[in-house]
Amino acid sequence: MARSVSAADVAHLAGVSGQTVSRVANGSERVDPETRARVEAVMAQLGYRPNRAARALRTGRTRTIGVLVRTLGSVGNARMLEAVVAAGAGHDHAVLVVTLADDTPQAARAALANLTDHGVDGAIxxxxxxxxxxxxxxxxFPLVAVDAAPGEDVIALESDHAGGAAAAVRHLLAAGHTTVHHLAGPAGSFxxxxxxxxWRDALGERPAPDPLRGDWTARSGHxxxxRLAGEAAVTAVFAANDQMALGLLRAVREAGRTDVAVVGFDDVVDAADYQPPLTTVAQDFDALAATAVDLLLARISxxxxxxxxxxxTRLVLRESA
Incomplete structure (x- = not known):
């Protein structure tokens, strides 16, 4: 079996001390740029990878980020997780995912204990x-909470949900619709x-129709x-996510309506291929994840x-509205 490359091998070839190799591997700023570049080049040449367990013993940090998630069945969660993993890898951090068994504080405490047992440095x-x-x-440990109100023990991060929704509604009103109906997400969701x-803010002084509430799924949207497609007065609908908008578009088509404008939220990968292509509010999941990781690592440090x-967020105009 071939011997693994050691820090001593890197130090010898780079002409530096073992301590300098350690500083470069741990991201220390106490290395001048020219030396750092030389050491990193040798690391790449030899295929050197620092031993995470040994580094954790030295620094007290495992370079592991926890992710707490209720479900991976939703598009937003899946895209966020994928982006967090990529952002973590960019900082040489592994990601450990724990799913909450239910929506109770007890389930959250069990998930937090699991992450603690695995020695994560912080969590999202x-x-x-x-x-x-x-x-x-x-x-x-330090925590960044996505879609949360600020709290004493958490760093809050969110997309501009309200601003994006208002932009969608203003677009529909500018197209001549007298009001905009709302297919809302589940109660209690931030x-x-x-x-x-x-949606309400953008309607301003106009009477707000009673929203219909779904559960984020295309089935609930349908x-x-x-019901919405069966009401002749409904000509414009803002759906709280693209999956519900997909079900809504099917219902509109089945009702033979061609006069109902629909705007969604998220800009899922397939939104441009809906029939018709969906006008929607795009969340920047990559920016959300990168910011979450940056905030967490800053707090850890x-x-x-x-x-x-x-x-x-930004409004993406297509053919549905």
Whole structure:
């Protein structure tokens, strides 16, 4: 069996001390740029990888990020997780995922204990997991919560849900619709509440029709959409996510309606291939994930971070509205 490359091998070929190799491997700033570049080039040449276990013993950090998630069945969670893994890898951090068994604080505490047992340096709570994690009390490590109100023990991060929803509604009103109906997300969801708030704000003084509430799935969009499509007064609908918009579009088509404009939210990968191609509000999942990782690593390092960060959204115009 071939011998693994050691730090001593790198030090010998690079003409530096073993301590310098260690500093470069650990990202220390106490190495001049020319030496760092030479050591990194030798590391790449030899295929050297630092021993994570040994490094954890030296630094007290495992370079592992936990992710708390309620489900991976939703498009938003799946895309966020994929982006967090990529962002973590860019900082040479592994990612450990724990799924909450249910929506209770007890389930969140069990998930947090699991991550603690695995020695994570900090964690990111995604979307639906956030309320349970916040209700579980103080966390044993730094935490970034996606879609959360700021709290004493968490760093809050969100997309501009309300601003994106308002942009969608203003677009529909500018097209001549007298009002905009809303296919809302589930009650208690931070994102759903914020998108509903943006819808109401954009309607201004206009009477707001009673929203119909779905559960983020295309099936619920179709069920509620059938009711909306059956009302002649409904000519414009803002759906709180693209999956519900997909079901709504099917219901509109089945009702023989060609006069109903639909806008979604998320800009899922397939949105441009819906029939018709979906006008929607795009979340920047890559920016959300990169920001979450950056905020978490800053807090782990003891650097000051903002208690709340909002990532902009943008309206993507296609043929559905």
């Amino acid at each position: 709570a995604l979307n639906e997991a956030t309320p349970s994690v916040q209700a579980a009390g103080p966390t044993p 994102a759903a509440d914020e998108r509903e708030r943006g 069920d509620r959409g059938a 003891g650097d000051p971070v903002a208690p709340r960060t909002v990532i902009p």
